[in-house]
Amino acid sequence: MRFLSALLAAASLVSTVKAHWLGEIKHQGYAPYTPAGYPVFRNVKDYGARGDGVTDDTAAINAAINAGNPCNRGCTSTTMTPAVVYFPAGTYLISSSILPAYFTQLIGDAANPPTLKATSNFAGFGLIDGNPYYTEVLNWKSVNVFFRQIRNFIIDTTNIPPATAATGIHWPTAQATSLQNIVFNMPTASNVVHVGLFIEEGSGGFMTDLTFNGGATGASMGNQQFTMRNFKFNNCKTAIIQIWNWGWTYHGLSINNCQVGIDMSAGGSSNLNVGSVTLLDSSFTNVPVAILTAWTPSSNPDTAGSLVIENIALNNVPVAIKGPSGTMLAGTTGTTTISAWSNGHRYTPSGPVEASGAINANPRPAALVSNGRFYTRSKPQYENLPVSSFISARSSGAKGDGATDDTAALQNAINSAVSQGKILFLDYGLYRVTSTIKIPPGAKVVGESFPVILSSGGFFNDINNPKPVVQVGSTSGQAGQVELSDFIIGTQNAQAGAVCIEWNLATSGTPSGMWDVHVRIGGYTGSQQQVAQCLKQPGSAAVNKNCIVAYMAMHVTKGASNLYMENVWLWTADHDIDDAANTQITLYSGRGLYIESQNGPFWLWGTGSEHHVLYQYQLANTKNIFMGQIQTETPYFQPTPNALVPFSPVSSLNDPDFAASCAGVSGNCANAWGLRVINSQDVLVYGAGLYSFFNNYSTACSTFTAGQTCQQRITSIEGSASNVNIYNLNTIGTREMLNRNGAQVAWYADNANTFASNIAVYKSD
Template sequence: MRLVSTLLAAASIVATVAGYWLEDIPHQGFAPFAGPNYPVFRNVKDYGARGDGVTDDTAAINAAINAGNPCNQGCASSTTTPAVVYFPAGTYLISSSIKPAYFTQLIGDASAPPTLKATANFAGFGLIDGNPYYTETLNWKAVNVFFRQVRNFVIDTTAIPPGTAATGMHWPTSQATSLQNIVFNMPATPDVVHVGLFIEEGSGGFMTDLTFNGGATGASMGNQQYTMRNFKFNNCKTAVYQIWNWGWTYSGLSISNCQIGIDMSAGNPSKLEVGSITLLDSTFTNVPIAIKTGWTSTSQPPTANSLVLENILLNNSPIAVQGPNNAVLLPGTAGSTTIPAWAIGHLYTSSGGPVDLKGVPLPPNPRPAALVGPDGRYFTRAKPQYESLPASTFLSVRSFGAKGDTAADDTNALQAAIDTSVAQGRVLFLDYGLYRVTRTIRIPSGARIVGESFPVILSSGAYFNDMNNPRPVVQVGSQSGQVGRVELSDFIVSTQNAQAGAVCIEWNLASPKGDPSGMWDVHVRIGGFTGTQQQVGECLKEPGNAAVKPGCVVAFMAMHVTRKAAGLYLENVEGVV
C-alpha cells in the first residue's frame, strides 16, 4: 500500500576535493545475511576508476557494483545484499552500460556531481541500465524492482553521433525507488535521436530535480504510475513522450524551447495507450505545442487520455492542448497567460457521475494555506543531502554499540545515539544493518537521521504484540501536538515475528508553516524478508481456512499521524506489505 499522492567492513577514508561527507566518514554498515566481509559501501576509485575523463572506467565501476556478489544478472530479487556505490567528483568515461544491482544505490558527490560520459563508440542500452535485457526479457520483473536509488550525476551522450541511437538511462522499476538531482546532456542538432530517460515498464516510484538538455526526447516513459516533480527540459524536440500509463502526476515542470512539451497521444483513437496525466504548477516557454493528446469524444477506452491541468503558465506557447488532426482543444498565447484549471475526462462529484468533460475550464481546487509556498504553488522540498556539512557533523549509530544483526537488542544503543545526536546538534548516520528493538524508539524534536542503503529498525518481542494495547515502534515527538521539527531519510521500519500491536511509525510533532518536518524515502515494510521470521515458511497460505494464525499477525498499523500533529512533508514514503 502507498501512504502518500535508503563481518564489519570499514571503508577507506580518502581525501576529497568537494568535501562531501559520505566520502569522508568511516562506513561500518553490516549486512548480516550477505556473508563475511561483504562491503556495503564502495567507492568506485577503490576499484580502479580514475574519473579523469580519459580512462575507460566501465569495468572498474561495474566491479564496484558487483563486489560481494549482490543480486544482479539471473537473480530474481533479494534485499540481503545492499550497497552504496559512491562516485567522487570527476568525469568517468564509459564505453558500455553501468548495471546497478538490486537493492543498490548509485550516489555521486552532491556538492560536485560527477559526469558519466559516453565514448563515441558507446555500446549499450543506457549509460545506466537499471534493468538489462540479458535475454529477450528484462532481468527483473519491472513491477518487483524495489529499494534502489540514483542521485547526483551528469549523464552525457554528446560524444555519440547525434544520429546514432543512444539512451542516457534505462529505468524500468517500481515502488520505493527514486531518482534525484540528475542532468542529462545530449546533442541539440536537428538530426539528433538521443533519449535522456527511457522507461517502458514498471509500477511507479518517484523522481525529482532532473534536467534534460537537448535530445530528440528528454524523457520517454511508460509505467503504471509515477510521481515526478521539478523537471527542466531545454531544447529537446519533445520534452516528454508518454508511452503508456495508468495514472501519472507531474508537478513543477519547466519546459523551454522544445517543439512539443508533453506528447500523450500514443496509440490510435480505437486504442489509446495513456490512461491519465495530472499536471500541476508548471511552465511552458517558447513551446509551440504544450500538450499533444489523442483524445476524441469517441476514443477508446472511454477514460483514456484523461488530462487535468492546474496552475499552468504559458509564455509564447500558441497551442496549449492539441488533439488529433491538429485540432486545437485549448488555445495558448503568443504572450503570457495562466490556465487556472482545465480538464478532459470523467468528473465525479458528491452528487454522482461521471460527467463527461470534453475539454472545459474548471474552478481550481482550493489550496489550504498550509500546503502552499510563497509563490502559490504546492510546497515541495528536495530530500536533504547535507552536502555542505563536514564529516565531523555526523555521528554513527555504531559508535554507541548498536550491532544491526537482527539478534542483539539494539534498543538502548539506538536511543542513546538519537538523544546524543540531538543534544550535540549533529546528524545521526544509521549505518546499514537490521536493528532489533524491544521498546519504542523515541525521536525528539531536532533530530536529523539519514540511513545508509535502507537500514531497518526492526521491532521484536512481547512489548509490541498486544493488539488491544498498540504501541509505536518509532515515535516522533512524545505527545500529539508537540511543537518541533525533524528530518528523516533513507531507512525502513519493520517488525520481527508476531507483532500484533506494532504501530510502525507514530507522528506527533506539529511543525511550523513554511518550515515543516520531513520524511524522504522512509518506508514501512511488513514481513516477507530475511530477518523478519515472517516469510512463507512461517505463514503458509491455507486455502479454505479463514482463521488467522496469531503468530502471523505482524503489525497493527503502518503509520499513525495523531490528531494534533501538523506540518509534515512526506516524499516517496511507501508501505510495502
C-alpha cells in the same frame, strides 16, 4: 604543452574540491546475512576508477557494483546484499552500460555531482541500465524492483553521434525507488535520436530534480503510475513521450524551447494507451504545442487519455492542447496562465459528464502553498556539512545484526546526536528493538542503503495494547522539527500491537520531513515472516496468529502538524522478496496510514500504502491535506477472511465497521478501503491508483470482462466534507469506484479506461 597544462589544471581543481561527507565518513554498514567482509559501501575509486575524463572507467565501476556477489544477472530479488556505490567528483568515461545490482544505490557527490560520459563508440542500452535485457525479457520483473536509488549525476551522451541511438538511463522499476538531482546532456543536432530517460514498464515510483538538455526526447516513459516533480527540459525535440500508463502526476515541470511538451497520444484515439495525466504548477516557454493528445469524446476506451491541468503558465505557446482534429485549447504568443482545464469524465459531485474545457481550480488552503504553488522540498543531503557533523549508530554501540537487542544503544545514539546538534548516520544493518525508539525534536537521521529498525518481542505483540515502534515526539502536539531519510521500519515475527510509526510532532516554520522512509512489514530475511512461517493458504479463512505482524503502519495523531512526506511506501509484503520464486505469503497488518491531525498541513508526494486489512489511507476530522498520486492495493487474501478479521474495529480510531456499513450490500463489500475520508475538509488528491487485483489469490476478478468483481467498494467520503476533491481517480477490480455516505457515486463500467476505471475530476461540493 597546452594539453599538459590543461590536464594539470583539471587535476588541481579535482584535488581542491571539498569532499562530500558521505565519502569521508567511516563506513561500518553490516549486512548480517552475507559472508564476512561483504562491503555495503563501495567507493568506485577504490576499485580502480579514475574519474579523469580520459581513462575508461567502465570495468572499475561495474567491479565496485559486483563486489561481494550481489543480486545481479539471474537473481530474482533480495534484501540481503545492500550496497551504496559512491562516485566522488570527476568525469567517468564509460564505453558500455553501468549495471547496478538489485538493492543497490548509485550516489554521486551531492555538492559536486560527477559526470558519466559515454565514449563515441559506446555500446549498451543506457549509460546506466537499471534492468537489462540479457534475454528477450527484463532481468528483473519490473513490478518487483524495489529499494533502489540513483542521485547526483550528470549523464552525458554528447560524444555519441547524434543519429546513433543512445539512452541516458533505462529505469523500469517499482515502489521505493527514486531518481534525484540528475542532469542529462544530449546533442542538439537536427538529426538527434538520443533519449534521456527510458521506462517501458513497472509500478513506480518517484523522481525529482531532473534536467534534460537537448536530445530527441527528454523522457520516454510507460509505467502503471508515477509522481514526478521539478523536471526541466531545455531544447529537446519532445520533452516527454507518455508511452502508456494508468495514472501519472507531474508537478513543477519547466519545458523550454521544445517542439512538443508532453505527447500523450500513444495508440491514437481508436485505442488509447495512456490512461490519465495530472499536471500542475508547471510552465511552458517557446513551445509550439504544449500537450499533444489523441483524446476525443468517442475515444476507446471511454475515459482513456484523461487529462487534468491546473496552474499552468504559458509564454509564447501558440497551442496549449492539440487533439486529432487540431487545437483543443488555444495558447498564446504572449503570456497567460491556465487556471484549470480537463477532458474526460467529471463528477461535480454527480456524473458522469463527459467534457473537455475549463473547470474551477481547487481552492488551495494557504497552509499548503508556497509562492503560489504547492509546497515542495527535496530530500536534504547535507552536502555543505563536514563529516564532523555526523554520529554513527554503530560507533555508538548498536550492532545492527538482526539478533542483538539494540534498543538502548540506538536510543542513546539518537539522544547523543540531538544533544550535540549533529546528524545520526544510521549505518546499514537490522537494528532489533524490543521497546519504543523515541525521536525527539531536533533529530535528523540519515540511513545508509535502507537500514532497518526492527521491532521484536512481546512488548509489541498485544493487539489490545498497541505500542509505537518509532515515536516522533513523545506526546501529541509536542513542538519541534525533525528530518528523517533513507531507512526502513519493520517488524519481526508476531507483532500484533506494533504501530510502526507514531507521529506526534507539531512543527512551526519549515515543515518536518520524511524522505525515502518506508515501512516494510515482512517478506524478507530477518523478519521471520516469510514463506517458512506464513505461506499463503488460498481458500482458508483460518488466521495463523504468528502472521499477525502489525497493528498499524503509521499514525499521525490529533496534535501533530506540518509534515512533508516524499516517496514513503507503507507496505505489508504480499510475497517473500528473498525467495527465489517470489512466493506469495499471507500477513495481517491492521491499518495503513491514519491521519487524525486536527489542523494539518500535510503533503504526501509519491506515497503508497498496501495490503493492510482495514484500510490503506484513512483521514478523519482533519484538514489541509495534499496527496500526489497515492497508490494502494487490497490484501490478496480478502475476502477469505474479510476485513473484520483478525482486527476488530476500534471506535476511538474511527475504524470502519463493515458489519454495519455492508448490511444489504452485494459483492465483496467487507474488503479494505483504499481511501477513506471522514468529516474532513481541504483534502486535495492529485492522482490516485486504488487497486484490488485479487479475490482469495485469484486475479480472475480484476478485468472488465470479469466485471471488476474483486471487491465492491474502495473509496469512501463520509460525514461532512468540504473541498474534498480528487483528480484522476483510477480503480481496478472494484465495482463502485466512489461512495459518499454509503451511497454509490461512480460505477466502474461507466468509466472504463485502459486497464483501470477513471474519473478525471471529482469535487465534493
